[in-house]
Structure formats: structure tokens, C-alpha cells
Amino acid sequence: MQDLFTEDEQMLQESVRRFMRAEVEPLVPQMQAEGEPPRSLLKRMGDLGFLGTCFDGAYGGSGASLATQAIVSEETARVDAGFDLVLFADIMLFARAIAKHGTEAQKQKYLVPVLSGDRIGAMGITEPGGGSDALGIVTRGRQENGGWLVKGAKTFVTNAPTADFFLIIARTSDEESRIDGGTWFILDRGMEGLATGKPFNKMGMRSSPTGEIFLEDVRVGEEQVLGQVGRGFHMLMDSLDVERVMVGASTIGIAQACLDEAAAYAQERRVFGKAIREYQLIQEKIANMATGIEMSRTMLYRLLRAVERGEKVTREAAILKYYSSRMLTEVSAETVQIWGGAGQLEDNKTARLYRDGKHHEIGAGTNEIMKVLIAKETFKEMGYGRK
Ligand SMILES: Cc1cc2nc3c(=O)[nH]c(=O)nc-3n(C[C@H](O)[C@H](O)[C@H](O)COP(=O)(O)OP(=O)(O)OC[C@H]3O[C@@H](n4cnc5c(N)ncnc54)[C@H](O)[C@@H]3O)c2cc1C
Incomplete structure (x- = not known):
């Protein structure tokens, strides 16, 4: 390729x-x-x-x-x-x-x-009240004495326990349209009123610390505002497509590691007198894995070129994120299956791949949200308006 x-x-x-x-x-x-x-x-x-x-x-x-x-x-x-x-x-x-x-x-x-x-650095959007409804956040920023007071909490933030810098979004005014009235603030560790929690004990992605950010009237100047006041949610929506495409890269990397492990074990493991790679049921698994990975990889780099040309890829980014993360969940489960009992051992990489892979069906927009988006964008593309 x-x-x-x-x-x-x-x-x-x-x-x-x-x-x-x-x-x-x-x-x-x-x-x-x-x-x-x-x-x-x-x-x-x-x-x-x-x-x-x-x-x-x-x-x-x-x-x-x-x-x-x-x-x-x-x-x-x-x-x-x-x-x-x-x-x-x-x-x-x-x-x-x-x-x-x-x-x-x-x-x-x-x-x-x-x-x-x-x-x-870290970026906090998700709040204890939920992550899928990003516009429903309740963290507030209010203007006071030529600066801002930021109050609220973020959770499930990657790098929160260790980061030096935090980019967080807060609602700074209540507009009729929920997409208006959001503002990004850049915060430094050590600012008064900012604290982070202990790293969560996660089933996967254990090399990455994930946790909460607590914001108790953090006082910041205008120079800590990123971009235009009130445009924060628009900025967020504009960046989501690229982020979802990039999650595809990570997804394919994990799936490739699964295929590396699965193929090597199928070659080495002998059962009933021959290497298990000779059984067609094992070959079918390897074929399905290779197909899913190559389809996803081709779409990933095609989309990246489209983004580089400045094209909008909302529908396709959601398709890649949904398809490739589903593919990974299946590929990682089949890898454990090919490894048999050994696949259950924590000491083998297969267990880690299985645990890590699940994240990509959830982070950066769950697969349910991806499907909602794909359907919406598809109707739009086909010329059907909102009912
Ligand atoms: C390891 C890890 C790292 C993360 N890193 C970050 C980070 O760095 N920054 C950050 O801001 N967030 C981060 N997140 C949060 C992540 O983005 C959210 O977990 C995700 O958006 C889902 O939000 P939620 O967990 O609140 O689920 P909810 O929004 O509470 O959803 C619960 C369930 O309901 C479903 N659901 C919700 N709405 C609908 C609907 N309309 N139709 C059908 N089903 C629906 C969801 O798909 C899900 O299955 C991270 C999460 C994890 C696990």
C-alpha cells in the first residue's frame, strides 16, 4: 500500500x-x-x-x-x-x-x-452529566473585573492527572441556539481553584492517565481565552471531523497489532499434528481481519488527503470511526480466540489489545452517536430536509 x-x-x-x-x-x-x-x-x-x-x-x-x-x-x-x-x-x-x-x-x-x-496538554469537554451531549455542558465562565471566573467540572479527560495545560470549554452565555455561547479557556496547572483527581482505574488504555478537572472559580485574564468568545462550540464542531479521522489511525494501529499476533500464533501453534493456520476456520478469521484493516486504512488515508485539500468530511469521518472501531472490536476478540487459552493470559499482548480496543467505540463520540450522524448526513446529502 x-x-x-x-x-x-x-x-x-x-x-x-x-x-x-x-x-x-x-x-x-x-x-x-x-x-x-x-x-x-x-x-x-x-x-x-x-x-x-x-x-x-x-x-x-x-x-x-x-x-x-x-x-x-x-x-x-x-x-x-x-x-x-x-x-x-x-x-x-x-x-x-x-x-x-x-x-x-x-x-x-x-x-x-x-x-x-x-x-x-489536555482537553476537557466531557462533564459528569454526560459526554455525548457536548452542548449540554454546565461549566460556566462569567466576566468579572476585566477577566473571567470559570466554575464547573470536567471528567474522563485524558492526561488530566498529569497535564501542565488544560483547554476547557465553558458556557459563557445562554443563547437561544445551544451551539452559540460556548468559550474555550486555556488553564495552567497551579492556577488557584484548579485541581485534578486521581487517575481512573480503567479496563484498557492503561498507559494513559484519565481523570477529572475541578474548577472552583478559577480567575483568568482575557489572554487565556482561545479564539472568539461565544464561538467555542462552533470551533469544536469544526475540529471533530479531523479528530475522528485520526482516531481511525489509532484504531488501525491496534488492529494491525492484533493481526501481527494472530498470524504469528497461527503459524507457530500446532494442534492435531499441524499448524492451526492450515485450518480453514482459522484462515477465515485471518482473512476477515486483513479485509477490515485494509478497507479502513484505505479510507483513512483517502480522507486525510481530502482534509488536506480542505474538503468537508463529516459523514465519511463518522463512517470511518464507526466502521473501523467495530472492526477492531471483532478483530481483537478473534485474536484472543486464535490464541485459545493463552489468549486469556494477562502476560500476553492479546489481552491488552482486547481491552484497549474497546475504547474507540466510545471515545471521541460513541458509535451510537456516529450512526445518528451518518444517517443525518446521508439524508442531507440525498437532498431530504429535516422532518
Ligand atoms: C479512556 C477515555 C478517554 C477519554 N478522553 C477524553 C478527553 O480527553 N476529553 C474529553 O472531553 N472526553 C474524554 N472522554 C470522554 C468520552 O468522549 C465520552 O465518554 C463519550 O463522549 C461518551 O460520553 P459518556 O461517557 O458521558 O456517555 P453518555 O453520553 O452518557 O452515553 C451513554 C450511552 O448512551 C448512548 N447515547 C447517548 N445519546 C444517544 C442518542 N442520541 N441515541 C442513541 N444512543 C445514545 C451512548 O452512545 C452511550 O452508549 C474519554 C473517555 C474515555 C473512556
Whole structure:
């Protein structure tokens, strides 16, 4: 499938793959046990230019295609999906928003240290009252003495327990249309009134710390507002398509790791006197896995090129997220099945892949929400108005 990539992208893929095998794979047991990657690993990736491949060179990026970020994500998730989730929140959610909407001062203060791997960012939308209804948030920002007071709580935020910087959305006015009246605030750890909770004990994605952010009248100046006051939900909706496409990269990375494990075991394991890969029921599983992965990967890079050309991909991004995450849930279950009893052992990677894979049917918009969106956009595309 090398025709998907330019020569530079192929070279990046090879060097990231080598780096992951040599420097990240040995750290996986430590990251799983500690629930977070070592800071030195982010710094190392920053030094190698792997964090900011698609960002502007003026802020420490390499100015390459968006597809390069997907290449890094796919290769990272193939080795440790939790670590990839840390990078997703840090780079695709936090850094990308600052790069797109930040002032020059905000980019210098927040984007540069994140792309160099010196600091970690997080983005909080989800609240204890729910995540699917993003416009239903109750965290409030109100103007006072030329600044803002932010009050509320966020939950299920990737990197919240460890992040240095937090990008959170609050409702700053009650408009008739719920999409209006949201505003983003950039907050620093250590600000008075800001606290984070303990990392959640999750079934998967254990290398990534997830938790709450508590905001008790956090006082910030106008310089902490990201983008236009009241336009926050519009900014959010504009960024969701790309984020969902990028979740596809992570999904495919985990599924590829499943296929790596499944094929190797099918080759090695002998039952009734021959390798299990010779049984057609096992071949069918491998065929289904390979088909799902290749269909998803082709769609992923096709969509990334469309995004690079500035095209709108709302419907297709939701299709990719829904299809590939479903595919991963099946692929990871079939991998455990091929491994038989050994697939049940925590010491084998298959168990981790099975636990990690489930996340992508939930995070960044659940599959139910993806299906609602796909149907809505399909009716729209076919010229049927709202009933
Ligand atoms: C490991 C992890 C990391 C995360 N990282 C972040 C992060 O960095 N930042 C952040 O802001 N959030 C993050 N999230 C939160 C995530 O985005 C939410 O969990 C997700 O959006 C779903 O929200 P919820 O959990 O509140 O489920 P709910 O919204 O309470 O939904 C519950 C169930 O109802 C279904 N449902 C809801 N509405 C409908 C409908 N209209 N039709 C049919 N079914 C419906 C849902 O699909 C789901 O099955 C993370 C979550 C996890 C698990």
C-alpha cells in the first residue's frame, strides 16, 4: 500500500516504526504499571520531531502533511494504544486547537513546549452529566473585573492527572441556539481553584492517565481565552471531523497489532499434528481481519488527503470511526480466540489489545452517536430536509 504515501512519508513511517520497536516497546510494561508514559519519552519524541510533524516550523513542527500525524499514531498504537491516546490528547486535541485558533503569544507559551515534549496538554469537554451531549455542558465562565471566573467540572479527560495545560470549554452565555455561547479557556496547572483527581482505574488504555478537572472559580485574564468568545462550540464542531479521522489511525494501529499476533500464533501453534493456520476456520478469521484493516486504512488515508485539500468530511469521518472501531472490536476478540487459552493470559499482548480496543467505540463520540450522524448526513446529502 505504499502508493498511499509520498517518499518522505514512507521514510517517516520506517523511522517511527524502528523507534517504536527499539525505544517504546521495552517501556510498555512500565507504562502499563505506572499508568502513564515517562516524561523523558515525550521529550525524546519531541527531539526527534515526531510530535509536531504536521505543525508549522515556526513553533517546532516540520510543516509536513496531516497524514504524517496519522502515520505516527498508527505506529504508536501498534505498540501501545494507551501511549498513543496520551499523544492524541496532547497533540491532536490540545496543540492542534492552539495552532489553529491561538494568538502568537498563546502559541509561544503553549504550543512550542508541547511540540518539544517539555509540557503536556489536555482537553476537557466531557462533564459528569454526560459526554455525548457536548452542548449540554454546565461549566460556566462569567466576566468579572476585566477577566473571567470559570466554575464547573470536567471528567474522563485524558492526561488530566498529569497535564501542565488544560483547554476547557465553558458556557459563557445562554443563547437561544445551544451551539452559540460556548468559550474555550486555556488553564495552567497551579492556577488557584484548579485541581485534578486521581487517575481512573480503567479496563484498557492503561498507559494513559484519565481523570477529572475541578474548577472552583478559577480567575483568568482575557489572554487565556482561545479564539472568539461565544464561538467555542462552533470551533469544536469544526475540529471533530479531523479528530475522528485520526482516531481511525489509532484504531488501525491496534488492529494491525492484533493481526501481527494472530498470524504469528497461527503459524507457530500446532494442534492435531499441524499448524492451526492450515485450518480453514482459522484462515477465515485471518482473512476477515486483513479485509477490515485494509478497507479502513484505505479510507483513512483517502480522507486525510481530502482534509488536506480542505474538503468537508463529516459523514465519511463518522463512517470511518464507526466502521473501523467495530472492526477492531471483532478483530481483537478473534485474536484472543486464535490464541485459545493463552489468549486469556494477562502476560500476553492479546489481552491488552482486547481491552484497549474497546475504547474507540466510545471515545471521541460513541458509535451510537456516529450512526445518528451518518444517517443525518446521508439524508442531507440525498437532498431530504429535516422532518
Ligand atoms: C479512556 C477515555 C478517554 C477519554 N478522553 C477524553 C478527553 O480527553 N476529553 C474529553 O472531553 N472526553 C474524554 N472522554 C470522554 C468520552 O468522549 C465520552 O465518554 C463519550 O463522549 C461518551 O460520553 P459518556 O461517557 O458521558 O456517555 P453518555 O453520553 O452518557 O452515553 C451513554 C450511552 O448512551 C448512548 N447515547 C447517548 N445519546 C444517544 C442518542 N442520541 N441515541 C442513541 N444512543 C445514545 C451512548 O452512545 C452511550 O452508549 C474519554 C473517555 C474515555 C473512556
